[in-house]
Amino acid sequence: MTQVWKCSGLRWAADGPALTWAGGRRSALPRGKRVAFAVPEGGVRTCAGARGHACPVAAVVPGRSTGARCEECARLDRAHSVAADTIADDPRPYRVYLAWFGPGMVKVGITALERGPARLLEQGAVCFSWLGTGPLMAARRTEELLRAALRVPDRVPYAEKRAARSALPGTEAERAAEVRELHARAAALTGWPESLRPEPCHVVDHVRAFGLAEAPAAFGEVVELVPGGAVRGELVAAAGPDLHLAVGGRGAVVLDTRLMTGWELLPPEPAPAGCAFPVREFRREPDGLF
Structure with a gap:
Protein backbone atom coordinates (compact mmCIF):
# COMPACT_ATOMS: atom_id res chain seq x y z
CA MET A 1 0.00 0.00 0.00
CA THR A 2 1.38 3.43 -0.96
CA GLN A 3 2.18 5.63 2.02
CA VAL A 4 0.32 8.94 2.18
CA TRP A 5 2.03 12.04 3.56
CA LYS A 6 0.28 15.15 4.87
CA CYS A 7 2.37 18.32 4.85
CA SER A 8 2.42 20.66 7.86
CA GLY A 9 4.43 23.40 6.15
CA LEU A 10 7.99 24.60 5.62
CA ARG A 11 10.20 25.44 8.61
CA TRP A 12 13.54 27.22 8.68
CA ALA A 13 16.32 26.38 11.13
CA ALA A 14 20.05 27.05 11.38
CA ASP A 15 20.76 24.12 9.05
CA GLY A 16 18.32 25.35 6.38
CA PRO A 17 14.71 24.70 5.32
CA ALA A 18 12.75 21.50 5.86
CA LEU A 19 9.26 20.26 5.07
CA THR A 20 7.38 19.05 8.13
CA TRP A 21 4.75 16.32 8.03
CA ALA A 22 1.89 15.14 10.22
CA GLY A 23 3.29 12.88 12.91
CA GLY A 24 6.46 14.94 13.34
CA ARG A 25 8.44 13.71 10.34
CA ARG A 26 10.84 16.19 8.73
CA SER A 27 12.39 16.29 5.24
CA ALA A 28 15.51 18.46 4.95
CA LEU A 29 15.73 20.49 1.73
CA PRO A 30 19.36 20.96 0.68
CA ARG A 31 19.86 22.56 -2.72
CA GLY A 32 20.02 19.97 -5.47
CA LYS A 33 17.48 17.71 -3.75
CA ARG A 34 14.86 16.13 -6.00
CA VAL A 35 11.37 17.21 -4.92
CA ALA A 36 8.52 15.09 -6.27
CA PHE A 37 4.96 14.46 -5.12
CA ALA A 38 1.46 13.95 -6.50
CA VAL A 39 -2.10 14.62 -5.36
CA PRO A 40 -4.22 11.47 -5.75
CA GLU A 41 -7.24 11.48 -8.07
CA GLY A 42 -10.32 12.38 -6.07
CA GLY A 43 -8.28 14.00 -3.28
CA VAL A 44 -9.67 16.92 -1.26
CA ARG A 45 -7.89 19.59 0.75
CA THR A 46 -8.97 19.79 4.37
CA CYS A 47 -8.46 22.43 7.06
CA ALA A 48 -5.06 22.42 8.79
CA GLY A 49 -6.63 23.17 12.19
CA ALA A 50 -5.43 25.72 14.74
CA ARG A 51 -2.76 25.91 17.44
CA GLY A 52 -1.74 22.28 16.97
CA HIS A 53 -5.29 20.91 17.09
CA ALA A 54 -7.12 19.23 14.21
CA CYS A 55 -10.16 20.92 12.69
CA PRO A 56 -13.16 19.34 14.48
CA VAL A 57 -15.18 19.05 11.25
CA ALA A 58 -12.30 18.43 8.79
CA ALA A 59 -13.66 21.28 6.68
CA VAL A 60 -12.80 21.39 2.98
CA VAL A 61 -10.74 24.50 2.08
CA PRO A 62 -10.00 26.16 -1.31
CA GLY A 63 -6.95 25.05 -3.25
CA ARG A 64 -5.62 28.59 -3.64
CA SER A 65 -5.74 29.49 0.06
CA THR A 66 -2.29 29.95 1.60
CA GLY A 67 -3.80 29.78 5.09
CA ALA A 68 -5.38 26.34 4.56
CA ARG A 69 -7.85 26.98 7.41
CA CYS A 70 -11.62 27.20 7.64
CA GLU A 71 -13.09 30.42 9.04
CA GLU A 72 -13.44 29.08 12.59
CA CYS A 73 -9.91 27.66 12.81
CA ALA A 74 -8.48 30.83 11.25
CA ARG A 75 -10.27 32.88 13.93
CA LEU A 76 -8.93 30.67 16.73
CA ASP A 77 -5.40 30.78 15.35
CA ARG A 78 -5.45 34.57 15.07
CA ALA A 79 -6.89 34.94 18.58
CA HIS A 80 -3.59 33.61 19.95
CA SER A 81 -1.26 35.42 17.58
CA VAL A 82 1.38 37.96 18.56
CA ALA A 83 1.37 39.17 14.94
CA ALA A 84 -2.33 40.02 15.24
CA ASP A 85 -1.64 42.06 18.38
CA THR A 86 -4.05 39.94 20.46
CA ILE A 87 -1.54 39.01 23.19
CA ALA A 88 -0.31 41.68 25.60
CA ASP A 89 1.07 39.68 28.55
CA ASP A 90 3.76 37.53 26.90
CA PRO A 91 6.73 37.74 29.32
CA ARG A 92 9.37 36.78 26.73
CA PRO A 93 11.79 39.42 25.39
CA TYR A 94 11.18 40.54 21.82
CA ARG A 95 13.29 42.05 19.07
CA VAL A 96 12.30 44.79 16.63
CA TYR A 97 13.76 44.42 13.14
CA LEU A 98 13.93 46.08 9.73
CA ALA A 99 13.53 43.61 6.85
CA TRP A 100 14.29 44.31 3.16
CA PHE A 101 12.71 42.33 0.33
CA GLY A 102 13.77 44.35 -2.69
CA PRO A 103 14.18 47.97 -3.83
CA GLY A 104 11.67 50.17 -2.01
CA MET A 105 10.35 47.26 0.10
CA VAL A 106 11.36 47.59 3.76
CA LYS A 107 9.12 46.66 6.69
CA VAL A 108 9.33 46.83 10.47
CA GLY A 109 8.36 43.86 12.60
CA ILE A 110 8.89 42.04 15.87
CA THR A 111 9.88 38.49 16.78
CA ALA A 112 10.59 36.64 20.01
CA LEU A 113 14.27 36.79 20.99
CA GLU A 114 14.40 33.00 21.38
CA ARG A 115 13.50 32.50 17.70
CA GLY A 116 16.65 34.20 16.41
CA PRO A 117 16.48 34.97 12.66
CA ALA A 118 13.95 32.19 11.88
CA ARG A 119 11.09 34.68 11.44
CA LEU A 120 13.11 36.62 8.85
CA LEU A 121 13.94 33.46 6.90
CA GLU A 122 10.29 32.39 6.99
CA GLN A 123 9.19 35.74 5.56
CA GLY A 124 11.72 35.59 2.75
CA ALA A 125 13.62 38.68 3.93
CA VAL A 126 16.56 39.19 1.57
CA CYS A 127 18.42 41.08 4.30
CA PHE A 128 17.64 42.55 7.73
CA SER A 129 18.99 44.28 10.82
CA TRP A 130 17.85 44.28 14.44
CA LEU A 131 16.72 47.61 15.89
CA GLY A 132 16.25 46.85 19.56
CA THR A 133 15.30 44.31 22.24
CA GLY A 134 12.84 44.56 25.10
CA PRO A 135 9.43 43.57 26.49
CA LEU A 136 6.60 42.82 24.05
CA MET A 137 4.66 46.05 24.55
CA ALA A 138 7.83 48.16 24.23
CA ALA A 139 8.59 46.39 20.98
CA ARG A 140 5.03 47.06 19.83
CA ARG A 141 5.32 50.78 20.64
CA THR A 142 8.62 51.00 18.75
CA GLU A 143 7.02 49.30 15.75
CA GLU A 144 4.19 51.85 15.83
CA LEU A 145 6.67 54.73 16.23
CA LEU A 146 8.41 53.77 12.98
CA ARG A 147 5.14 53.33 11.14
CA ALA A 148 3.93 56.77 12.20
CA ALA A 149 7.16 58.78 12.04
CA LEU A 150 8.93 57.15 9.08
CA ARG A 151 5.96 55.59 7.25
CA VAL A 152 7.58 52.15 7.38
CA PRO A 153 4.89 49.48 6.86
CA ASP A 154 4.57 46.36 9.01
CA ARG A 155 3.47 44.24 6.05
CA VAL A 156 4.60 43.72 2.45
CA PRO A 157 2.29 41.75 0.12
CA TYR A 158 3.86 38.37 -0.56
CA ALA A 159 3.35 38.57 -4.32
CA GLU A 160 5.51 41.72 -4.34
CA LYS A 161 8.26 39.98 -2.35
CA ARG A 162 8.31 37.11 -4.83
CA ALA A 163 8.39 39.38 -7.87
CA ALA A 164 11.26 41.46 -6.44
CA ARG A 165 13.58 38.44 -6.18
CA SER A 166 14.06 38.32 -9.95
CA ALA A 167 15.79 41.73 -10.04
CA LEU A 168 17.82 42.09 -6.84
CA PRO A 169 20.93 44.32 -6.72
CA GLY A 170 24.08 42.29 -7.23
CA THR A 171 26.10 43.20 -4.13
CA GLU A 172 25.46 42.96 -0.40
CA ALA A 173 26.31 46.65 0.02
CA GLU A 174 23.63 47.65 -2.49
CA ARG A 175 21.05 45.39 -0.86
CA ALA A 176 21.90 46.74 2.61
CA ALA A 177 21.74 50.44 1.71
CA GLU A 178 18.05 51.05 2.44
CA VAL A 179 18.19 49.15 5.73
CA ARG A 180 21.21 51.15 6.88
CA GLU A 181 19.57 54.44 5.95
CA LEU A 182 16.31 53.59 7.74
CA HIS A 183 18.14 52.25 10.78
CA ALA A 184 19.96 55.57 11.14
CA ARG A 185 16.73 57.54 10.81
CA PHE A 219 9.17 31.62 -15.31
CA GLY A 220 6.04 31.27 -13.15
CA GLU A 221 4.41 30.18 -9.91
CA VAL A 222 2.12 27.29 -8.99
CA VAL A 223 -1.29 28.78 -8.17
CA GLU A 224 -2.86 25.68 -6.61
CA LEU A 225 -2.55 21.93 -6.25
CA VAL A 226 -5.24 19.84 -7.93
CA PRO A 227 -6.26 16.16 -7.78
CA GLY A 228 -4.30 14.11 -10.29
CA GLY A 229 -1.53 16.71 -10.55
CA ALA A 230 2.14 16.23 -9.76
CA VAL A 231 5.47 18.04 -9.73
CA ARG A 232 9.00 16.69 -10.21
CA GLY A 233 12.00 18.98 -10.04
CA GLU A 234 15.38 19.85 -8.58
CA LEU A 235 15.48 22.35 -5.72
CA VAL A 236 17.60 25.28 -6.90
CA ALA A 237 16.58 27.88 -4.28
CA ALA A 238 14.31 28.32 -1.28
CA ALA A 239 13.14 31.65 0.13
CA GLY A 240 10.51 32.07 2.81
CA PRO A 241 7.82 29.44 2.11
CA ASP A 242 8.81 29.21 -1.57
CA LEU A 243 10.66 26.38 -3.29
CA HIS A 244 12.24 27.21 -6.66
CA LEU A 245 12.17 23.96 -8.64
CA ALA A 246 13.96 23.36 -11.94
CA VAL A 247 11.33 21.43 -13.88
CA GLY A 248 13.11 21.14 -17.22
CA GLY A 249 13.15 23.21 -20.36
CA ARG A 250 12.08 26.70 -19.38
CA GLY A 251 13.85 27.07 -16.04
CA ALA A 252 12.33 27.07 -12.57
CA VAL A 253 8.81 27.23 -11.22
CA VAL A 254 8.04 28.65 -7.77
CA LEU A 255 6.00 26.47 -5.41
CA ASP A 256 4.59 28.15 -2.30
CA THR A 257 4.65 25.30 0.23
CA ARG A 258 1.66 26.84 2.05
CA LEU A 259 -0.41 25.48 -0.86
CA MET A 260 0.67 21.94 0.14
CA THR A 261 -0.85 21.97 3.64
CA GLY A 262 -4.13 20.12 3.96
CA TRP A 263 -3.52 17.75 1.03
CA GLU A 264 -2.68 14.07 1.26
CA LEU A 265 0.35 13.58 -1.00
CA LEU A 266 1.83 10.53 -2.68
CA PRO A 267 5.09 9.72 -4.47
CA PRO A 268 4.48 10.33 -8.20
CA GLU A 269 4.84 7.78 -10.96
CA PRO A 270 8.35 7.76 -12.49
CA ALA A 271 8.57 10.47 -15.16
CA PRO A 272 10.86 13.29 -16.34
CA ALA A 273 10.99 16.60 -14.49
CA GLY A 274 7.88 18.71 -14.99
CA CYS A 275 4.90 20.38 -13.34
CA ALA A 276 1.30 19.28 -13.89
CA PHE A 277 -0.27 21.82 -11.54
CA PRO A 278 -1.75 25.13 -12.78
CA VAL A 279 1.03 27.71 -13.21
CA ARG A 280 0.72 31.50 -13.54
CA GLU A 281 3.52 32.87 -15.68
CA PHE A 282 5.32 35.97 -14.45
CA ARG A 283 4.79 39.09 -16.48
CA ARG A 284 7.85 40.28 -18.33
CA GLU A 285 8.32 43.99 -18.89
CA PRO A 286 8.99 44.85 -22.57
CA ASP A 287 12.52 45.93 -23.44
CA GLY A 288 11.31 49.05 -25.26
CA LEU A 289 8.29 50.86 -26.63
CA PHE A 290 8.15 48.91 -29.87
Whole structure:
Protein backbone atom coordinates (compact mmCIF):
# COMPACT_ATOMS: atom_id res chain seq x y z
CA MET A 1 0.00 0.00 0.00
CA THR A 2 1.38 3.43 -0.96
CA GLN A 3 2.18 5.63 2.02
CA VAL A 4 0.32 8.94 2.18
CA TRP A 5 2.03 12.04 3.56
CA LYS A 6 0.28 15.15 4.87
CA CYS A 7 2.37 18.32 4.85
CA SER A 8 2.42 20.66 7.86
CA GLY A 9 4.43 23.40 6.15
CA LEU A 10 7.99 24.60 5.62
CA ARG A 11 10.20 25.44 8.61
CA TRP A 12 13.54 27.22 8.68
CA ALA A 13 16.32 26.38 11.13
CA ALA A 14 20.05 27.05 11.38
CA ASP A 15 20.76 24.12 9.05
CA GLY A 16 18.32 25.35 6.38
CA PRO A 17 14.71 24.70 5.32
CA ALA A 18 12.75 21.50 5.86
CA LEU A 19 9.26 20.26 5.07
CA THR A 20 7.38 19.05 8.13
CA TRP A 21 4.75 16.32 8.03
CA ALA A 22 1.89 15.14 10.22
CA GLY A 23 3.29 12.88 12.91
CA GLY A 24 6.46 14.94 13.34
CA ARG A 25 8.44 13.71 10.34
CA ARG A 26 10.84 16.19 8.73
CA SER A 27 12.39 16.29 5.24
CA ALA A 28 15.51 18.46 4.95
CA LEU A 29 15.73 20.49 1.73
CA PRO A 30 19.36 20.96 0.68
CA ARG A 31 19.86 22.56 -2.72
CA GLY A 32 20.02 19.97 -5.47
CA LYS A 33 17.48 17.71 -3.75
CA ARG A 34 14.86 16.13 -6.00
CA VAL A 35 11.37 17.21 -4.92
CA ALA A 36 8.52 15.09 -6.27
CA PHE A 37 4.96 14.46 -5.12
CA ALA A 38 1.46 13.95 -6.50
CA VAL A 39 -2.10 14.62 -5.36
CA PRO A 40 -4.22 11.47 -5.75
CA GLU A 41 -7.24 11.48 -8.07
CA GLY A 42 -10.32 12.38 -6.07
CA GLY A 43 -8.28 14.00 -3.28
CA VAL A 44 -9.67 16.92 -1.26
CA ARG A 45 -7.89 19.59 0.75
CA THR A 46 -8.97 19.79 4.37
CA CYS A 47 -8.46 22.43 7.06
CA ALA A 48 -5.06 22.42 8.79
CA GLY A 49 -6.63 23.17 12.19
CA ALA A 50 -5.43 25.72 14.74
CA ARG A 51 -2.76 25.91 17.44
CA GLY A 52 -1.74 22.28 16.97
CA HIS A 53 -5.29 20.91 17.09
CA ALA A 54 -7.12 19.23 14.21
CA CYS A 55 -10.16 20.92 12.69
CA PRO A 56 -13.16 19.34 14.48
CA VAL A 57 -15.18 19.05 11.25
CA ALA A 58 -12.30 18.43 8.79
CA ALA A 59 -13.66 21.28 6.68
CA VAL A 60 -12.80 21.39 2.98
CA VAL A 61 -10.74 24.50 2.08
CA PRO A 62 -10.00 26.16 -1.31
CA GLY A 63 -6.95 25.05 -3.25
CA ARG A 64 -5.62 28.59 -3.64
CA SER A 65 -5.74 29.49 0.06
CA THR A 66 -2.29 29.95 1.60
CA GLY A 67 -3.80 29.78 5.09
CA ALA A 68 -5.38 26.34 4.56
CA ARG A 69 -7.85 26.98 7.41
CA CYS A 70 -11.62 27.20 7.64
CA GLU A 71 -13.09 30.42 9.04
CA GLU A 72 -13.44 29.08 12.59
CA CYS A 73 -9.91 27.66 12.81
CA ALA A 74 -8.48 30.83 11.25
CA ARG A 75 -10.27 32.88 13.93
CA LEU A 76 -8.93 30.67 16.73
CA ASP A 77 -5.40 30.78 15.35
CA ARG A 78 -5.45 34.57 15.07
CA ALA A 79 -6.89 34.94 18.58
CA HIS A 80 -3.59 33.61 19.95
CA SER A 81 -1.26 35.42 17.58
CA VAL A 82 1.38 37.96 18.56
CA ALA A 83 1.37 39.17 14.94
CA ALA A 84 -2.33 40.02 15.24
CA ASP A 85 -1.64 42.06 18.38
CA THR A 86 -4.05 39.94 20.46
CA ILE A 87 -1.54 39.01 23.19
CA ALA A 88 -0.31 41.68 25.60
CA ASP A 89 1.07 39.68 28.55
CA ASP A 90 3.76 37.53 26.90
CA PRO A 91 6.73 37.74 29.32
CA ARG A 92 9.37 36.78 26.73
CA PRO A 93 11.79 39.42 25.39
CA TYR A 94 11.18 40.54 21.82
CA ARG A 95 13.29 42.05 19.07
CA VAL A 96 12.30 44.79 16.63
CA TYR A 97 13.76 44.42 13.14
CA LEU A 98 13.93 46.08 9.73
CA ALA A 99 13.53 43.61 6.85
CA TRP A 100 14.29 44.31 3.16
CA PHE A 101 12.71 42.33 0.33
CA GLY A 102 13.77 44.35 -2.69
CA PRO A 103 14.18 47.97 -3.83
CA GLY A 104 11.67 50.17 -2.01
CA MET A 105 10.35 47.26 0.10
CA VAL A 106 11.36 47.59 3.76
CA LYS A 107 9.12 46.66 6.69
CA VAL A 108 9.33 46.83 10.47
CA GLY A 109 8.36 43.86 12.60
CA ILE A 110 8.89 42.04 15.87
CA THR A 111 9.88 38.49 16.78
CA ALA A 112 10.59 36.64 20.01
CA LEU A 113 14.27 36.79 20.99
CA GLU A 114 14.40 33.00 21.38
CA ARG A 115 13.50 32.50 17.70
CA GLY A 116 16.65 34.20 16.41
CA PRO A 117 16.48 34.97 12.66
CA ALA A 118 13.95 32.19 11.88
CA ARG A 119 11.09 34.68 11.44
CA LEU A 120 13.11 36.62 8.85
CA LEU A 121 13.94 33.46 6.90
CA GLU A 122 10.29 32.39 6.99
CA GLN A 123 9.19 35.74 5.56
CA GLY A 124 11.72 35.59 2.75
CA ALA A 125 13.62 38.68 3.93
CA VAL A 126 16.56 39.19 1.57
CA CYS A 127 18.42 41.08 4.30
CA PHE A 128 17.64 42.55 7.73
CA SER A 129 18.99 44.28 10.82
CA TRP A 130 17.85 44.28 14.44
CA LEU A 131 16.72 47.61 15.89
CA GLY A 132 16.25 46.85 19.56
CA THR A 133 15.30 44.31 22.24
CA GLY A 134 12.84 44.56 25.10
CA PRO A 135 9.43 43.57 26.49
CA LEU A 136 6.60 42.82 24.05
CA MET A 137 4.66 46.05 24.55
CA ALA A 138 7.83 48.16 24.23
CA ALA A 139 8.59 46.39 20.98
CA ARG A 140 5.03 47.06 19.83
CA ARG A 141 5.32 50.78 20.64
CA THR A 142 8.62 51.00 18.75
CA GLU A 143 7.02 49.30 15.75
CA GLU A 144 4.19 51.85 15.83
CA LEU A 145 6.67 54.73 16.23
CA LEU A 146 8.41 53.77 12.98
CA ARG A 147 5.14 53.33 11.14
CA ALA A 148 3.93 56.77 12.20
CA ALA A 149 7.16 58.78 12.04
CA LEU A 150 8.93 57.15 9.08
CA ARG A 151 5.96 55.59 7.25
CA VAL A 152 7.58 52.15 7.38
CA PRO A 153 4.89 49.48 6.86
CA ASP A 154 4.57 46.36 9.01
CA ARG A 155 3.47 44.24 6.05
CA VAL A 156 4.60 43.72 2.45
CA PRO A 157 2.29 41.75 0.12
CA TYR A 158 3.86 38.37 -0.56
CA ALA A 159 3.35 38.57 -4.32
CA GLU A 160 5.51 41.72 -4.34
CA LYS A 161 8.26 39.98 -2.35
CA ARG A 162 8.31 37.11 -4.83
CA ALA A 163 8.39 39.38 -7.87
CA ALA A 164 11.26 41.46 -6.44
CA ARG A 165 13.58 38.44 -6.18
CA SER A 166 14.06 38.32 -9.95
CA ALA A 167 15.79 41.73 -10.04
CA LEU A 168 17.82 42.09 -6.84
CA PRO A 169 20.93 44.32 -6.72
CA GLY A 170 24.08 42.29 -7.23
CA THR A 171 26.10 43.20 -4.13
CA GLU A 172 25.46 42.96 -0.40
CA ALA A 173 26.31 46.65 0.02
CA GLU A 174 23.63 47.65 -2.49
CA ARG A 175 21.05 45.39 -0.86
CA ALA A 176 21.90 46.74 2.61
CA ALA A 177 21.74 50.44 1.71
CA GLU A 178 18.05 51.05 2.44
CA VAL A 179 18.19 49.15 5.73
CA ARG A 180 21.21 51.15 6.88
CA GLU A 181 19.57 54.44 5.95
CA LEU A 182 16.31 53.59 7.74
CA HIS A 183 18.14 52.25 10.78
CA ALA A 184 19.96 55.57 11.14
CA ARG A 185 16.73 57.54 10.81
CA ALA A 186 14.98 55.28 13.34
CA ALA A 187 17.83 55.63 15.86
CA ALA A 188 17.55 59.42 15.61
CA LEU A 189 13.87 59.46 16.56
CA THR A 190 12.72 60.62 19.97
CA GLY A 191 10.05 58.71 21.85
CA TRP A 192 11.67 55.27 22.00
CA PRO A 193 10.36 53.27 25.02
CA GLU A 194 12.90 53.36 27.86
CA SER A 195 12.65 49.58 28.34
CA LEU A 196 13.75 48.85 24.75
CA ARG A 197 17.52 48.44 24.34
CA PRO A 198 18.67 49.83 20.96
CA GLU A 199 20.93 47.62 18.85
CA PRO A 200 23.54 48.79 16.33
CA CYS A 201 22.97 48.33 12.62
CA HIS A 202 24.35 45.00 11.44
CA VAL A 203 22.81 43.90 8.14
CA VAL A 204 22.51 40.14 7.60
CA ASP A 205 22.17 39.08 3.95
CA HIS A 206 20.18 35.93 3.06
CA VAL A 207 20.86 35.69 -0.69
CA ARG A 208 23.44 32.94 -0.14
CA ALA A 209 21.24 31.10 2.39
CA PHE A 210 18.33 31.19 -0.06
CA GLY A 211 20.48 30.22 -3.05
CA LEU A 212 19.10 33.07 -5.14
CA ALA A 213 22.40 34.14 -6.73
CA GLU A 214 22.95 30.84 -8.53
CA ALA A 215 19.33 29.91 -9.28
CA PRO A 216 17.95 30.07 -12.83
CA ALA A 217 15.23 32.65 -13.42
CA ALA A 218 11.73 31.45 -12.50
CA PHE A 219 9.17 31.62 -15.31
CA GLY A 220 6.04 31.27 -13.15
CA GLU A 221 4.41 30.18 -9.91
CA VAL A 222 2.12 27.29 -8.99
CA VAL A 223 -1.29 28.78 -8.17
CA GLU A 224 -2.86 25.68 -6.61
CA LEU A 225 -2.55 21.93 -6.25
CA VAL A 226 -5.24 19.84 -7.93
CA PRO A 227 -6.26 16.16 -7.78
CA GLY A 228 -4.30 14.11 -10.29
CA GLY A 229 -1.53 16.71 -10.55
CA ALA A 230 2.14 16.23 -9.76
CA VAL A 231 5.47 18.04 -9.73
CA ARG A 232 9.00 16.69 -10.21
CA GLY A 233 12.00 18.98 -10.04
CA GLU A 234 15.38 19.85 -8.58
CA LEU A 235 15.48 22.35 -5.72
CA VAL A 236 17.60 25.28 -6.90
CA ALA A 237 16.58 27.88 -4.28
CA ALA A 238 14.31 28.32 -1.28
CA ALA A 239 13.14 31.65 0.13
CA GLY A 240 10.51 32.07 2.81
CA PRO A 241 7.82 29.44 2.11
CA ASP A 242 8.81 29.21 -1.57
CA LEU A 243 10.66 26.38 -3.29
CA HIS A 244 12.24 27.21 -6.66
CA LEU A 245 12.17 23.96 -8.64
CA ALA A 246 13.96 23.36 -11.94
CA VAL A 247 11.33 21.43 -13.88
CA GLY A 248 13.11 21.14 -17.22
CA GLY A 249 13.15 23.21 -20.36
CA ARG A 250 12.08 26.70 -19.38
CA GLY A 251 13.85 27.07 -16.04
CA ALA A 252 12.33 27.07 -12.57
CA VAL A 253 8.81 27.23 -11.22
CA VAL A 254 8.04 28.65 -7.77
CA LEU A 255 6.00 26.47 -5.41
CA ASP A 256 4.59 28.15 -2.30
CA THR A 257 4.65 25.30 0.23
CA ARG A 258 1.66 26.84 2.05
CA LEU A 259 -0.41 25.48 -0.86
CA MET A 260 0.67 21.94 0.14
CA THR A 261 -0.85 21.97 3.64
CA GLY A 262 -4.13 20.12 3.96
CA TRP A 263 -3.52 17.75 1.03
CA GLU A 264 -2.68 14.07 1.26
CA LEU A 265 0.35 13.58 -1.00
CA LEU A 266 1.83 10.53 -2.68
CA PRO A 267 5.09 9.72 -4.47
CA PRO A 268 4.48 10.33 -8.20
CA GLU A 269 4.84 7.78 -10.96
CA PRO A 270 8.35 7.76 -12.49
CA ALA A 271 8.57 10.47 -15.16
CA PRO A 272 10.86 13.29 -16.34
CA ALA A 273 10.99 16.60 -14.49
CA GLY A 274 7.88 18.71 -14.99
CA CYS A 275 4.90 20.38 -13.34
CA ALA A 276 1.30 19.28 -13.89
CA PHE A 277 -0.27 21.82 -11.54
CA PRO A 278 -1.75 25.13 -12.78
CA VAL A 279 1.03 27.71 -13.21
CA ARG A 280 0.72 31.50 -13.54
CA GLU A 281 3.52 32.87 -15.68
CA PHE A 282 5.32 35.97 -14.45
CA ARG A 283 4.79 39.09 -16.48
CA ARG A 284 7.85 40.28 -18.33
CA GLU A 285 8.32 43.99 -18.89
CA PRO A 286 8.99 44.85 -22.57
CA ASP A 287 12.52 45.93 -23.44
CA GLY A 288 11.31 49.05 -25.26
CA LEU A 289 8.29 50.86 -26.63
CA PHE A 290 8.15 48.91 -29.87
